[in-house]
Amino acid sequence: xxxxxxxxxxxxxxxxxxxxxxxxxxxxxxxxxxxxxxxxxxxxxxxxxxxxxxxxxxxxxxxxxxxxxxxxxxxxxxxxxxxxxxxxxxxxxxxxxxxxxxxxxxxxxxxxxxxxxxxxxxxxxxxxxxxxxxxxxxxxxxxxxxxxxxxxxxxxxxxxxxxxxxxxxxxxxxxxxxxxxxxxxxxxxxxxxxxxxxxxxxxxxxxxxxxxxxxxxxxxxxxxxxxxxxxxxxxxxxxxxxxxxxxxxxxxxxxxxxxxxxxxxxxxxxxxxxxxxxxxxxxxxxxxxxxxxxxxxxxxxxxxxxxxxxxxxxxxxxxxxxxxxxxxxxxxxxxxxxxxxxxxxxxxxxxxxxxxxxxxxxxxxxxxxxxxxxxxxxxxxxxxxxxxxxxxxxxxxxxxxxxxxxxxxxxxxxxxxxxxxxxxxxxxxxxxxxxxxxxxxxxxxxxxxxxxxxxxxxxxxxxxxxxxxxxxxxxxxxxxxxxxxxxxxxxxxxxxxxxxxxxxxxxxxxxxxxxxxxxxxxxxxxxxxxxxxxxxxxxxxxxxxxxxxxxxxxxxxxxxxxxxxxxxxxxxxxxx
RNA sequence: CGGGGUGUGGCGCAGUCUGGUAGCGCGCUACGUUCGGGACGUAGAAGUCGGAGGUUCGAAUCCUCUCACCCCGACCA
Numbered sequence: 288x289x290x291x292x293x294x295x296x297x298x299x300x301x302x303x304x305x306x307x308x309x310x311x312x313x314x315x316x317x318x319x320x321x322x323x324x325x326x327x328x329x330x331x332x333x334x335x336x337x338x339x340x341x342x343x344x345x346x347x348x349x350x351x352x353x354x355x356x357x358x359x360x361x362x363x364x365x366x367x368x369x370x371x372x373x374x375x376x377x378x379x380x381x382x383x384x385x386x387x388x389x390x391x392x393x394x395x396x397x398x399x400x401x402x403x404x405x406x407x408x409x410x411x412x413x414x415x416x417x418x419x420x421x422x423x424x425x426x427x428x429x430x431x432x433x434x435x436x437x438x439x440x441x442x443x444x445x446x447x448x449x450x451x452x453x454x455x456x457x458x459x460x461x462x463x464x465x466x467x468x469x470x471x472x473x474x475x476x477x478x479x480x481x482x483x484x485x486x487x488x489x490x491x492x493x494x495x496x497x498x499x500x501x502x503x504x505x506x507x508x509x510x511x512x513x514x515x516x517x518x519x520x521x522x523x524x525x526x527x528x529x530x531x532x533x534x535x536x537x538x539x540x541x542x543x544x545x546x547x548x549x550x551x552x553x554x555x556x557x558x559x560x561x562x563x564x565x566x567x568x569x570x571x572x573x574x575x576x577x578x579x580x581x582x583x584x585x586x587x588x589x590x591x592x593x594x595x596x597x598x599x600x601x602x603x604x605x606x607x608x609x610x611x612x613x614x615x616x617x618x619x620x621x622x623x624x625x626x627x628x629x630x631x632x633x634x635x636x637x638x639x640x641x642x643x644x645x646x647x648x649x650x651x652x653x654x655x656x657x658x659x660x661x662x663x664x665x666x667x668x669x670x671x672x673x674x675x676x677x678x679x680x681x682x683x684x685x686x687x688x689x690x691x692x693x694x695x696x697x698x699x700x701x702x703x704x705x706x707x708x709x710x711x712x713x714x715x716x717x718x719x720x721x722x723x724x725x726x727x728x729x730x731x732x733x734x735x736x737x738x739x740x741x742x743x744x745x746x747x748x749x750x751x752x753x754x755x756x757x758x759x760x761x762x763x764x765x766x767x768x769x770x771x772x773x774x775x776x777x778x779x780x781x782x783x784x785x786x787x788x789x790x791x792x793x794x795x796x797x798x799x800x801x802x803x804x805x806x807x808x809x810x811x812x813x814x815x816x817x818x819x820x821x822x823x824x825x826x827x828x829x830x831x832x833x834x835x836x837x838x839x840x841x842x843x844x845x846x847x848x849x850x851x852x853x854x855x856x857x858x859x860x861x862x863x
Numbered sequence: 864c865g866g867g868g869u870g871u872g873g874c875g876c877a878g879u880c881u882g883g884u885a886g887c888g889c890g891c892u893a894c895g896u897u898c899g900g901g902a903c904g905u906a907g908a909a910g911u912c913g914g915a916g917g918u919u920c921g922a923a924u925c926c927u928c929u930c931a932c933c934c935c936g937a938c939c940a
Contacts, residue, residue, distance in 0.1 A: 299901065300875050300889065304933055324932065430864090433933090549940070566940060591938065608938075622940035649940075768899055804900035811900095822899065832899095 288761065290797045296320075296330055297809050307503050309743035310435030312752050316813045318739075325432030325440030332813060333739070335760035337443065340738050341422055343474045343757065344445045351467040353418040353447055358400045360424055364390035366399040370711045381428045393426040398708045398730065401448040405726070406714035409450065415716065415726065416456045418464075420447035422735060436736045437696070437744075438505075443736040449729040450709075452718060457703055457727050461493060464731045468497050468699050471733065476755020477742055480695065482508045483518040484702070485594050494702035497733075498695025499741040508695045509677055513688025520692070521594040523677045524684040525638065533644040537659030545654040548623035550587035553647060553656065561588040565640060565648040565660075567625035569609040569617070569632070576601035576633050580609050580617050584627060584636040586643070589675040596674055601633055624649040628657055628666050637674040696741040697734070704728040743814075752814030753836050761795040762857055763787060764815040766806045768822030770798065780821045783831070783849065790850050792857065811836065817856060819849065 296317030305311040313319045318333025329337060345355070361383070367373035373380075381393040394400070401419055409417070422445045432440050447464070451457040465481065472479040477499050484496040496519055498508055507520040547553050554561045564587030572581040581601045585591050597606040614622055617632060626648030627634055640646075647658045662668045681690045706725050709715070715723040739758070746753045756762060765787070767780040780796065787794040795815060797806045810818055820832040820841075831849060832841040835856075844852050 297901095298874065298890090303869090303875070306934090321932095430937095431934095566938085568938075568940070593937085606937095611939090614940085625940060766899095772898090800898095802898045802900085802902065804898085804902085806901090807899085808901045820899080824899075 288793075288795050290795060290799050293331065293795070295332065295809055295813065297812055305435065307434050307437070307744065308747050309437060309503075309740040312743050312747055312812070313435055313740065316752055319436060321435075325429060325438075327436050327439060327441075332760050336739050336754070336758055337736060339758040339760075340475060340735050341443075341445075344422065344471055344733055344735060347467050347471045347474070348420050348445070348447065351418070351463050353420045353449075355421060356401075356404075356419050357421050357423060358394075358397050358404070360394050360426070361391050362394045362397075362400055364392065366403055366712075367392060370399050370402075370708055372399070379428050379430075381426050395425055395427040396732075397421070397423075397446055398448065398704070398728075399712070402708045402712045402714050402728075405448075405450055406709075406712060409716055409726075412452045412716050412718045412724070416449060416451045416460055418447055418449040418460055418729075420445060420731075435740060437740040439736065442734060445733040445735055447731040449731070450714075450726045451728070452716070452724060452726065454727060457729050458493075461701060461703055461729050464701050464729070465495060468701065468731070468733070472497060472499070472698065472738075474757055475738060475742065476746075476757050477698075477738075478745060479698070480508065480510070480517050482695070483522050484700065485519060485522045494700070496697050497699030497701075499698050499738075499745055500693060501696050501741065501744040502694055503744055504694035504696040506695050506697050507676075507692060509690045509692055511683035511685065511688040512691055514683060514685055516683050516685045516687065518684075520676050521592065523690070525592075525673050525675050525677045526682050526684055527638040527673075528642045530642070532642045532662070535644055535659075535661035535664050537645040537661075539657060539659045539661070539665050541650055542656050542658055543654060544624075544656045547654075547656060554587070557647075557658070559647055559658070562586060563643055563646045564588075565626060565643075565646055566591075567627065567630075567649060569614050569622070569625065570596065571603040571607040571609065572633065573601055573603045576603075578633050580613065580632050582625070582627070582630055582632045582634045583674055584634065584640045584648075584669075585675045586637065586639050589637065589639065589678065591674060592676045595672070599635055599672060599674075601635060618651050620649065620651045620653050624651065624653050624655060626650055626657060626660075627669065628660060634669040635672050635674065636669050638671055639675065641668060641671045696737070696744060698738050698741050699731075699733045701731040702729070704730050747814075748837075750808070751812035754814040754816055756816045756857065759793075759814065759816050761815050762793040763795070763817045763819060763853060764810040765794050765796045766803070766810065766818065766820045767796075767798070768803055768820060768824075771800060773823055775826050776821055776823060779826055779831075779846065783819070783821065783846070786850050787853070790854060792850075792853060817853065819844075819853075 298315045301311055302314045305314055317330050319327040319329055321327055364373055383391050425444045426441050429440050432438055449460045479497055479499050481495050481497050484494045509520055509523045510517045547556055550564050553559055553564055566585050566587055568583045568591055569580050572578040583596055593606055596602055597604050629651055644661050646660050647656055648660055650657050677690055679692050683690055705727055709726045709728055715725045718724040743752050765784055767776050770777045784796045816836050818834045825831050830843040830845055833844045834841045
C-alpha cells in the first residue's frame, strides 16, 4: 500500500474533548471520527486494526469449535417480554417502533434471539453441546458515553452462547472458552489478566472477566502477590480478621461533637485512630427485612462494596442510599451522627467492624458521638457480613499471600447463565429418556472495538501508538528519503516494496512528497511496528536503516538481507 | 436526571462583557525555494458565527425559546 492511495488523516493538534491517551491517539492517528455522542466512524486505518482483532477472534472461536452466525441487530419486543428483560432493562435499551407501531429494540446483547433460534432448531440432546457466536454491532444507550470507542454507545462485539444438557458440559465449554480467550488476548499482544467476577443477578457458579492491564482502566482488580488469585474488587472477598477482638479497655462515654460530620473530622478533632471509627450507611431495606431502611456498618477507613451490600437479603435491590430527609425521619438524627447504639433499624456490620474494641460512632443524636463502644458489652453484636472493598495488603482469599490492587480495562467476560433464559423461554431438548430437559447456557463476550482502544491505552508513548505486530494496520513502514530527487533511492525503494509485497509483508510505502520529519512523525503516530528508511547515505554502503517502533537506535541492514531480516522479525512475534 | 460549561471555515481557538457587518494558528489549493525529525515565501479557496424567534437603523455580540456536544455528580455519614 502507498500513502498516496491511502488517506492518513493525522492531526497535529489534539482534539479538545479527548481525555485519555487512546481516545486522543485514535483521533490524531486518524483511526476514528466522531459522528455524535458515543457514535464513531472507523476510517480505513482504524478499520484495518479492528479487522485484525476480529480475525484473531474468529480464528480462535472457530478453532474452539464454535459456529458463526449473524443475528439481526433489531429485535422484536416480544422476545424481551418473554424473558422479562423488556421491563428490567432500563433506558440503556434503545427502544424503537416500526411503521406499524410494533415495538423493537436495537440489541444490546442477544440472549433472547439465540434462545429463540435454538429452541426452534434443536430438538435432541444429541445436538448438544453447541456454541454459536457472532461478531456484530451492539447498541447500549450509556448514561455517559466517554473515552471514544472505549465506552461508546454503538460498538462491535463478539458474543457467543453455548447450550448444554447439564452443568458438567457447560463447565467444559466454559473452561474451553477461558482458554480460548487467553489465546485471543495473547495473540493480540496484550498484557491481560483473567479475574473472578461478580456474576450479578444472573447467578451461576462462575464468571470471569478478562482485563487489559492499564492504569487508566475503569475497573479495579485485585491480585495476590503469592498466587494466581485475581478478582474484580466487586467480587474479592475481604476475609475475616484472624486475631481475636481485644477486650474492652475504655468506658462508654457520650461526647459533644458539634462540628464533627465526617470521619476525617472525628479523627482530626479527637486524635482518634481511623481504624476505631465506624461509618453507618443507611440504605433502603428489602421486603424481607421488614424495615424501610437498613444500616450497613464499615470501618471509617474502608469503603462499602456495592455489590456485596446489594447481595444482603435485608437490602433492597437495586441498592439505594437513603436521602437525608429519610434518615432524619427514620432515626431523628442526620448523616454524620449515626451509629449502631440505640439505632431503630436492622443493622449489618462488616467483618472488620465486628473485630474492633473501644470504637467510636455517632450517637443518633445530632452533634453527639459515643466513644469507647464495645460489642457485647454496650450493645449486642449484629449480623456480620463481608461488606467492604478489599484494600491493598489484605490477605488473599485463597490464603496465599496478600492482595495488590491494579486497574484494568474489561475486554472480555465469560459466564455461566444456567437456565435463566432457557427456562423463561422454554428452550428444551429431549434427553436420552425421551423427556424434555431445559438446556443450560453459557455466554461469552469480547468487546472487539474496545480491544483496539485498550491496546493503545496499554501501548503508546509520547510520539503515538505502539501497535503489537499482530494487530498493527501495517507491519512495515517504508520511507524513502528524497525519492523525487534521487533515482537510486526511487529504484531501491520500488524494488524493496515489490519484494516485501511478494514476501507477504504488509508494507506501507510513504510516497508522499513531504519532508522526512513529517514521515517519521506520522509513522510513529500511527504506530507501525517496523520502519525501513532508504536514503542516499545508506545506499552508498548498500544498506538501509531499520528501526523498531519501540526502539531509539537505527540498525544498518544490507539491502539483500532486509527481507530475511524482516521475515525473522515478523515471525518472532507471531508465535503464541 | 441534577449541577457546570461550550457551540465562530476541515481542526484548535480569539472576538461576545462595552452591538457597527468576522479574525488568528494548523490544515487545504497553486507556484517557487527547500527537504534525514512535523520547512519557508508569495498568491488563493473556504464560515447563513448550532437553530428559530425577538429588540435595534444595524446582532457572532443583547433578550426568549430550542438543539447539540463536553465535564462533574453513583460513598456521604
